[in-house]
Amino acid sequence: MSRPVFAEERCKGCMLCASVCPQKILAISSRYNPQGYLVAEVSGDKPCTACASCALICPDCAISIVRSRKEGK
């Protein structure tokens, strides 16, 4: 399954990623990282399209994108 992978220790919960996700599947979690920020996570049933918009806008390079070749996308 295509998906964003979060490096939670780098995330600062700014939520810019959620604002650009066309599938609207990113949200704030209830987990704090060691720097004291609430981190972003995937929540929602729609599939990630591996568009990488979130990774491009993230100021903290906290997102890597895995694309599934099987989905043909």
Add this chain to the structure above:
Amino acid sequence: MNATPSLPGLVEGEELIFSPPRSLTPVPTHYCPGCHHGVAHRLVAELLDEMGLQEKTALISSIGCSVFSYNYFEVDALEAPHGRAPAVATGLKRARPDCFVFTYQGDGDLASIGLAEIMHAANRGDKISIVFVNNTVYGMTGGQMAPTTLLGQKTTTTPMGRISEDCGYPMRMAEIISGLDGTVYSARGALNDAKNIRQAKKMIRRAFEAQSTNSGLGFVELLAGCPTNWHMDALSSNKRIGTELIPVFPLGVFKDNGFAESGKGGGK
């Protein structure tokens, strides 16, 4: 050095299409949430990777919130006194012309205390690259007015908003630097949305190619958000760049002398 990036948990039929560049040190940064120094860092590091420059790069870091940039780029670095990065870069480049030398400076650093150094480096056409992050304030020291502060913008030193009678006008550095004969490339991009981030990366590439093709000084200004000193959240700060900054600081290429594009390997 060119190992394909991987991730634990990848299974057959999956590929990693976006991951942190090698030239970026894999540590959390001290920047505020939504600060665009992080975006500028990533774009620069991606280009050092793509242009094969990492091994021979020397970063000249400056004074401002990006003072610790030497901790975040996986390259050799020298810390310059406030505003003096172009002078330090000139010395290093002349002593070691085989090195790829770039400065990373804020608007307080470059356009205020360091104005003489950048003007003369550009006028001499020293073969260095300048990454200039314009967030319209002195971020590190608590949000004082910079030469780039917009008219009407409230800062700690212009609590009623900047007025031209007292403080002059926002200074357009990319245009000013483009007017000097030693500059071979000068452009302004912005880091507030996907389209502008992609365009900004192309501009940084050209500012780097100005040096890697041994042509002259390459300058790129990046309009950047400082949510903390703009007293906004990250999203509003990105929006402000579109609604308030870009009308005053137009995006575009102000000079490109047409030097060659360099492929992988980064030229000389």
